[in-house]
Amino acid sequence: MNNISLYESELLTNHYHPKVFAYYFKKWESYDMAFHTHNEVEIMYVIDGKCIVDTEEESVSMKKGDFILLDSNVSHRLIVEKNTPCRILNVEFSFIKKERRFPSIKELAAENKNLAELLLLNRPYVVLKDPNEIYHTLKNLVLEMDKKESEQEIMIQLLLAQLLIQIARMVVEESGKKSEQQQANVYVKKTIEYLHHNYDCDIQVKDIGQAVNLHPGYLHRIFKKQTGSTIMEYLTSLRMEKAKMLLADTDIPVIEISYYIGINSRQYFSLLFKKYTNKTPIEYRKSVEQNIVKFGR
CATH class of the missing domain: 1.10.10.60 (Homeodomain-like)
Structure with missing residues (x-):
């Protein structure tokens, strides 16, 4: 089984290894790519400059340190505007039947809950900001693949596992932040409603916290962050x-x-x-x- 989705259920029920099918560094200048798809999962990492990646859902602006993880067969295109060159590292990979002793995706996911969550998300693409770790792993992966050594394969599998686990952690953390942000929005909305209904009363932050079932100190922080002003x-x-x-x-x-x-x-x-x-x-x-x-x- 190759050329499959990152979210194929069989990855969690049988034993497969990731395998890189293509990789390259390229500097793009004034380029408008046609919409296309890949059978492989693709990582596009912006090393320098800026670009736009269009999908059927939205247009994503990317700059240095940003990268996009595109699932297989997701229609997309790259746009690099005139006088704003962009240098990109691309890695395309899929999955093959486990051939060696190195842990399979299923075995790795059993030991790493972030990877297990990533494989269940079924998101056509994710855009993330590199915390100065993804590029190093990608670069080391490409350098290792250029070698012709007998022990090359184990290093490639180690780096691919590291890459997937790093990305999985970032995706899960991002999802958690979005969930936390949505919950914060709910509390801020409840607070504003409470103020509009009770402004004619003697109000303290502790009273509002009790009304919305949230610690006053935490409520104060998220309210200031959301609105730019304190509750009072x-x-x-x-x-x-x-x-x-x-x-x-x-x-x-x-x-x-x-x-x-x-x-x-x-x-x-x-x-x-x-x-x-x-x-x-x-x-x-x-x-x-x-x-x-x-x-x-």
């Missing part, structure tokens, strides 16, 4: 916008506005409002007085 900064901004609306569209006395937005100190409210709008609450109301709508009681 967001709450203050929300309260000031509500205060502006109440001052402009109602006749609620200025001295009572602070209580409508969850701030129990009139002085503190005035300071915050002046900082936020460059006007005192009274000055702001006067500036929009013509727009006031009597507040029904």
